[in-house]
Amino acid sequence: MIAALWLSLTASPGLASDENLPIRPFRARILRVVDGDTVWVKNLASGRRVKVRIWGIDTPEKFPSRKLSRDARRCHVDAESIRRLGREASLAAMRLLDRRVVEVIPEGRGYYGRLLARIVIPPDLDFGKWMIENGYACIYRRNREAEAVYGPALRQAETHARGLWRETRLMMCLCR
Incomplete structure (x- = not known):
């Protein structure tokens, strides 16, 4: 009986069995930009709302957190300097994504269980690449595949001081 229930749950089309997260690409409407690397979307097929962490990128922290405190100590700046950059990255994301219909391509589950x-x-505009190439995001440190995909865009943003890269010293610290 338990095995049959497990099979019926895992056979759900387009859904991961453990967290009910989509595993296949789906069309969605952006409902809300939380910050530069996290959004809420509404799956147009199922109607479900899903919190999405953008694959391969990391933006400066916008909200108080342990990561913000760690980054401020590591980069020898006050937390507000980082939060200011985080708000700017969020605004760039909001301007590009707000209420748009997009394609969401699942890559797994993030550290906090988000899609x-x-x-x-x-x-065919890759939002993560756009954020990096326009200087609003770093490549997520623990993602070698993202480094291969987005590395040239990051170097170009840094070289031309695009977006947040006008704060070269701070961005070099945050992106390393």
Whole structure:
């Protein structure tokens, strides 16, 4: 009986069995930009709301957190300097994504259990790459595949002091 229940749960099309997270690409509407690397979307097929952590990127912290405190200590700046950059990255994300219909391409589950996914704005604009190439995000440190995909865009943003890279010293610390 338990095995049959497990099979019926895992056979659900497009859903991961453990967290009921989508495992196949789906169309969604952006409902809310939480910060530069996290959004809430509404799956257009199922109607479900899903919190998405953008694959491969990391933006400066916008909200007080342990990570913000660690970054401020490590970079020898006050937390507000980082939060200011975080708010700017969030604003850039909001301007590009707000209420748009996008393609969500799941890549797994993030550290806090959120759906980890690429967001593509039709026809083929990779939101994560856009954030990096325009200087609003770093490559997520623990992701070697993202380094291979986004490395050239990061170096270009740094070289041309785009977006947050006008704060070169701080961004070099945050992105290393």
